[in-house]
Amino acid sequence: MAYQAILDDQLPPVARFVARMLGNRHEAEDITQEVFLRLWTHAARFDPTTARLSTWLHNIAHNLCIDHFRKHKRMTDQEPDLNIPGGEEPDAALMATIDAATVGEAMMRLPERQRSAIIMCHYQGLSNREAAEILDVSVDALESLLARARRSLRTIIGQETEGHR
Amino acid sequence: MDLHTFTQLLERYGTTESNWPAQVRDEAAAFVAANPEAQSVKARFRPLDEALDRYEVHPDNERLRAAILARIDDRPAPMRRRDPLDVIMRWLFPDVPDLRVLWRPALAASLPLLAGIIIGSTFTIDALDTTDSWDEEIQLLALEEPESLP
Numbered sequence: 001m002a003y004q005a006i007l008d009d010q011l012p013p014v015a016r017f018v019a020r021m022l023g024n025r026h027e028a029e030d031i032t033q034e035v036f037l038r039l040w041t042h043a044a045r046f047d048p049t050t051a052r053l054s055t056w057l058h059n060i061a062h063n064l065c066i067d068h069f070r071k072h073k074r075m076t077d078q079e080p081d082l083n084i085p086g087g088e089e090p091d092a093a094l095m096a097t098i099d100a101a102t103v104g105e106a107m108m109r110l111p112e113r114q115r116s117a118i119i120m121c122h123y124q125g126l127s128n129r130e131a132a133e134i135l136d137v138s139v140d141a142l143e144s145l146l147a148r149a150r151r152s153l154r155t156i157i158g159q160e161t162e163g164h165r
Numbered sequence: 166m167d168l169h170t171f172t173q174l175l176e177r178y179g180t181t182e183s184n185w186p187a188q189v190r191d192e193a194a195a196f197v198a199a200n201p202e203a204q205s206v207k208a209r210f211r212p213l214d215e216a217l218d219r220y221e222v223h224p225d226n227e228r229l230r231a232a233i234l235a236r237i238d239d240r241p242a243p244m245r246r247r248d249p250l251d252v253i254m255r256w257l258f259p260d261v262p263d264l265r266v267l268w269r270p271a272l273a274a275s276l277p278l279l280a281g282i283i284i285g286s287t288f289t290i291d292a293l294d295t296t297d298s299w300d301e302e303i304q305l306l307a308l309e310e311p312e313s314l315p
Contacts, residue, residue: 003237004234007230007233007234008230011226011229011230011233012224012226015224015226015229016222016224018224019222019224020220020222025224028224029224029225029228029229029232032224032229033229033232033233033236036233036237037233037236037237037240040237040240041240092211092212095212095213095215095216096212096215096216098216098219099219100219100220100221103216103217103219103220104220107220118217121178121184122179122181122184122214122217123217125183125184127186127187128178128186143177146177146178147173147176147177150176150177150179150213151176153213153216153217154213157213157216
């Protein structure tokens, strides 16, 4: 069955995207299931001449995540409060001690659009054009989101490493 | 590419070359390979990417797959708009060859013959009835000018 073949191919990356976006296993599973139910019920809307299937599914996943944040009033466009003493680059040796959970917490402190941008471009292998299309912004605006996200993450993780000193 | 442009690239896309935009990837890779200062900048940005790479997630894909398939079993298959010609062709020539449906293409091939027989037996075509037309032709010849006759 074609649907099962698509599921085998596309479920793992979409599930990882949603898991990183939400940071909550139970909520991520619900949203991931909803993405593939939309694929079942809205397949006729997919136009292979305008987008890859993976991009289309990431678009659905991104929109469902944003809807989820709005519904639970967790949406924020504000930059995190990042007053770090000295504002220096985190020490590379200390940064190497930061674990996955700390990175995940840092990721969750980012505004949703910045988080989505960095997840799509760093982890999901989407091109800058595809990510910009999903976020409905220009490539320049996407690059601005990416630069701000990386700066914020560096600072947040830097705060963590300061705490470990 | 210069150091400023390369640094901007790292600020936006990090140090993993496969994440760099395809349009500049080769140029940037060549630049950093030949430029020690660029290598130093790249090394400065590298710890963040290493930290990001440690953030792995492991969704239970098997359980998710089973749950999704169970949920779509409760829903009707989506209606798709299909080209009527495509529907006819799929009916005539199924994806899975089956001798039991050979009558379908045979029926389709015999349709023009059947149509011809039905039309022929139903309608009388006046143009084929030459009795009157020969009479009219002889009368017309009789009205011709005498000079034009042999």
